[in-house]
Amino acid sequence: MSTLRADVAIIGAGIGGMCAGALLSRAGRKVLVLEKSPLPGGRYTSVQYKGFTIPTASWMLLYGTSDPVYLTLEEIGAPPIEMRAPGTPVARYRINGRIYDWPPKGALRYLMEKAAGDPEEANRVMGALAQAMAHPPTESISFRDWLLRSTRNEAIHGIFQAQIATWCGMNAHDLPAREFIRALLSFRGRDTFRIPRNGLKDIIDALGAAVRAGGGEILTRTKATGIMVEKGIARGVTALRGSEAITIEARMVVSNIGPKKTVELAGREHFGEAYLRQAAEMRPAVGMDYLFITDRPLLDFPGTLYTTDTIRKEGWSVPTLMWPEHAPAGKHLLHAFAVPENIDSYDPVREYRILLQDLHTVFPDFEGAGGKLLLRRNFCGEWPCTRARQGQDMSHRTPIENLYNVGDGVKPPGWIVGAGAAQSGRIVAQEIIEALG
Ligand SMILES: Cc1cc2nc3c(=O)[nH]c(=O)nc-3n(C[C@H](O)[C@H](O)[C@H](O)COP(=O)(O)OP(=O)(O)OC[C@H]3O[C@@H](n4cnc5c(N)ncnc54)[C@H](O)[C@@H]3O)c2cc1C
Known part of the structure; x- marks a missing residue:
């Protein structure tokens, strides 16, 4: 068994x-x-x-140049990475069979007016949203139930459902109203999304280069098997590197594998009941x-088309409009993301059948464009959309010191x-820098 040493x-x-x-x-930390x-x-x-x-x-740096990932690249002095933004419009919405651009200003009101055909209905919802943004709801109520207080118009509900599905991997009936209001606020004053030339690998390469430049290493094919804890303080990690058992002695340990797995690696005995319950309940x-x-490209702009009048409310895009080199010459990608109605229990094959129905509604000429499936993936379990549903996140701190x-x-x-994952990394880095002095 070999032993390595690191600050973190x-x-x-x-x-x-x-x-x-x-x-x-x-x-300056190893x-x-x-x-x-x-x-x-x-x-x-x-x-x-x-x-x-x-x-x-x-796919993307969601907030472009205001994304925590982008800010991290700037702070570490990474060489510039070529990225492209979608331009205008950043999004379009399909509402009752018609397509509307997301205008740079007053977009929600505009789309709701189109959906309801009645400015008064849109006014009522905008008023409620403004109120909620100033004083986020504290009661535990889903966004759908919250919205039902202002409107029963299903086309308006469809606009929000499409956003919630695409941004959060949830439905309006799953997401606490408070969390959606927070998500809406998070986009305020921030840049639009960006995609690097080679996809997000460019970002990971740049972050990896910074680790190596600081004398550190990224040990791939190395599985952590335990977190060493002595007297309530983390001391390092045990791991398997191929078939070799290794020990890493460290002053600080950071786990990027979710609170549940962190508990498994460190041992339940080090965590209080409340922490264990919260980790177990995280979905x-x-x-x-x-x-x-x-x-050929099935959209004529590189942003997202949100469909509010389909069975599932999807987000669609043609990423190869932004970066044609992401496909072989003469080919394009059409991307779709959809959330099942019941996110706790669903049949992926049935979901695919529904998606195909929606696909043919939105793109009747799919076959004419030589359309065929490249890949379908179900993001769930240990490889989910996000490990915690919005509103179920735990603290980055644990009951174990360091x-x-x-x-x-x-x-x-x-x-x-x-x-959000990147932002948690930034917060933890700052706390460790301060703690190590
Ligand atoms: C379809 C889809 C589209 C998305 N689009 C976007 C988007 O455009 N923009 C955006 O910001 N977010 C997007 N997200 C969300 C985003 O992908 C995740 O929130 C983010 O990547 C999670 O990062 P993480 O830091 O939690 O780490 P993870 O990605 O979970 O990485 C954890 C790593 O730990 C490794 N690991 C696990 N166990 C061990 C062990 N025992 N020892 C060693 N290593 C271990 C894993 O192999 C993995 O590499 C999307 C998600 C999905 C599903």
Whole structure:
């Protein structure tokens, strides 16, 4: 058995762990990142698949130049990464069979007016939203039930359902109203999304380079098997590197594998009842993700088309309009993301059948464009949309001294998806830098 030493051992090279690792390295700390798979990045990188560049899950820096990932790259002084933004419109909405651009200003009101055909109805909802943004609801009520107080118009409900599904991997009837209001606020004053030339692998490469520049390493094919705890203090990590057992002695341990797995690795006896209950009750946000190949682009803009009048309310895009080199010459990708009605129990095959119905409603010429399936994926369980549903995130701190969690099970309030995972990494890096002095 060999023993390695580091200031900080990070379990998992997801975006949360990599942001924390890069910032700590930049601050002069020796960091070892353990990653069980052959590639770093987890659900936040890109790979080659049958001639296409596709994401392992996440596509984009959601908030562009205001994304915590982007800010991290700036802070570590990473060389510039070529990224593209969608331009205008950033989104379109299909409402009652017609397509509307998302205008740069007053978009929600505009779309609701189109949906209801009645400015008064839109006014009522806008008033309620403004009120909720000023004083977020404290009662435990789903966004759908909250919205029903202002409108029963299903087309208006469809607009919000499409956003909630695409952004959060949940439904309006699952998501607490308070959390949706926070998510809406999170987009205020922030940049639109961006995608790097080679997909998110460019980001992970840059963060990895920062770790190595600080004298650290990313140990791939290295699975953490335990977190060493003595007298309530984390002391390091045990791992299997191939078939070799290794020990990493570290002053701080950061886990990027979710609170539940953190508990398993450290041992339940170190955590109080409340912590164990919260970790056990955490449920993942889920979603069905589809990639189709076509001979020509089925949209004429590189943003997202939200469909509010389909069976599931999906987000659709043609990422190859932004980066044609992500497909072989003469081919395009059509991407769709949909959330089942019951996120606790669903049949992926039935969901695919529903998606195909929606696909033909939205793109009647799919076959004419040579459309065929490249890949369909069900993001759930240990490879979910997010490890904690919005509103179920735990603290990044643990009852064990010098042990922290990062990732999308500990997103700070108001932060969603990978941006939230990255933000947790930034917060933890800052706390460790201060603690180590
Ligand atoms: C279809 C889809 C689209 C999405 N689109 C976006 C988007 O556009 N923008 C966005 O910001 N977010 C998006 N997200 C969400 C985003 O992908 C995740 O929130 C984010 O990637 C989670 O990162 P994480 O830090 O929690 O780490 P994870 O990605 O969960 O990484 C954890 C890593 O730990 C490793 N690991 C696990 N166990 C061990 C062990 N015992 N030892 C060592 N290593 C271990 C895993 O292999 C993995 O690499 C999307 C999600 C889905 C499903």
